[in-house]
Amino acid sequence: MKQSLSLDAHGVMTIGQMCEAFDVTPRTLRFYEQRNLIAPIREGQRRLFTARDRARLKLILRGKRFGFSLDDIQELLELYDPQDGQRRQLAATLERAVERLAAMQAQRLELDAAIDELKGQIGLVERMLADRGRAEAAE
Amino acid sequence: MKQSLSLDAHGVMTIGQMCEAFDVTPRTLRFYEQRNLIAPIREGQRRLFTARDRARLKLILRGKRFGFSLDDIQELLELYDPQDGQRRQLAATLERAVERLAAMQAQRLELDAAIDELKGQIGLVERMLADRGRAEAAE
DNA sequence: GCTTACGCTTACGTTCACGTCAAGTGATTG
DNA sequence: CAATCACTTGACGTGAACGTAAGCGTAAGC
Incomplete structure (x- = not known):
């Protein structure tokens, strides 16, 4: 039984996979990381996005659709963990x-x-x- | 029987009254006029805001709370007249x-x-x- | 007649949320 | 081995939505 999403054995995704899955650009994900909205782990230089990152990104994108600023969303995210x-x-x-x-x-x-x-x-x-x-x- | 809102006999309001009533700055109203979202009439140089302007401003502000851009709202307004x-x-x-x-x-x-x-x-x-x-x- | 309040235009400044190069680093692939 | 990816870090650019400052007009009140 395989996963439909492209993720490795540990359930992490590369930035490219994330971009495809969520329809965002790499720049956006790096920007969100810099804003401490997500915190992908590092394998050397490269980012690896975990399920937690994906859950948070979902919340971020939904928040944006509701007209929240990234500052607002920052706060919202803290409510969720x-x-x-x-x-x-x-x-x-x-x-x-x-x-x-x-x-x-x-x-x-x-x-x-x-x-x-x-x-x-x-x-x-x-x-x-x-x-x-x-x-x-x-x- | 008097009106509770401050408006003259013809139902128009000055920019200051509008700002108080809707909690926006003059700059915002002038900006919206420039974007053709509202069209206050002119008495000499001064703007006079009609009931139509107020109705549209309500829609504008509500649209913003829903996360719509001013371009989106522009379109939305056209639906309403x-x-x-x-x-x-x-x-x-x-x-x-x-x-x-x-x-x-x-x-x-x-x-x-x-x-x-x-x-x-x-x-x-x-x-x-x-x-x-x-x-x-x-x- | 001078100040105060309110309003006007013009124009440059700012913040947010990214976009867009530029230049570099591994890892695979022909 | 060269090339091609996929990814990295700066750093500057951009559009939207106003903020802000300068300088001026006008009408009311003392």
Whole structure:
């Protein structure tokens, strides 16, 4: 039973494989590494991207689609692997996560409203087209 | 019966009033005008923003929160006032609107997934804190 | 009549998120 | 062995979305 994705025995991927899999450029991945958004391991000079990197990249790209900045995403990522054992840190992380959640739920409401509006608008244009059709047929 | 918003008898607002109402800078409004996203009327040199400008600005700001570029938003705005009588144009507008709608519905699905994930993550961190609490209590 | 507030244009500066060379390093391949 | 990949590290360039500073106009209020 083979994997469908191209990854070696240890589940790591090269930069090229990553680029293909996620449709990004090498520059983007190096940039994200420099920003400490991902942390591929090094085999000599070369980067090897682990499952953790892939999971984080997914979150990064999704965050971008929601209009978050890389700074925002940085924070978001910290919510997804609490790397510290400090209780104080954990509590702070939790608090920010709850805030994020509220923000995302608000965004969801807005998005729903926007969708409804657009639907209404589409209905309007459709009726305009229909009227136009009948007017032309009446000539 | 007076208006709560500060606008004159004709329902127009100055740039300063707009900035206060929408929490943007004058520069932003002038920039949007230059990009033809809004079209305030002129009283001499000064700009006067109409209800139409305000409606469009709302859409602009909402679009930005969803991660749309100003170019995207430009297109979106055209969906909301079909200014041309050309049937061909209307049909094209309609088509783009339907595409947008699909995109926004997809984004909605993604957002829901993201919200669920974050909720799960919050639950995890909460349990970590609870365990930590019990561990400390056991000492 | 002078200041203060508000607004205008022009134009250069800045930040973010990369794009785009340039020059070099191994590893395979004909 | 030369060439070709795939990858590396700088370093400078770029487009989008404004920020910011300079210099000017005008109307209100003291």
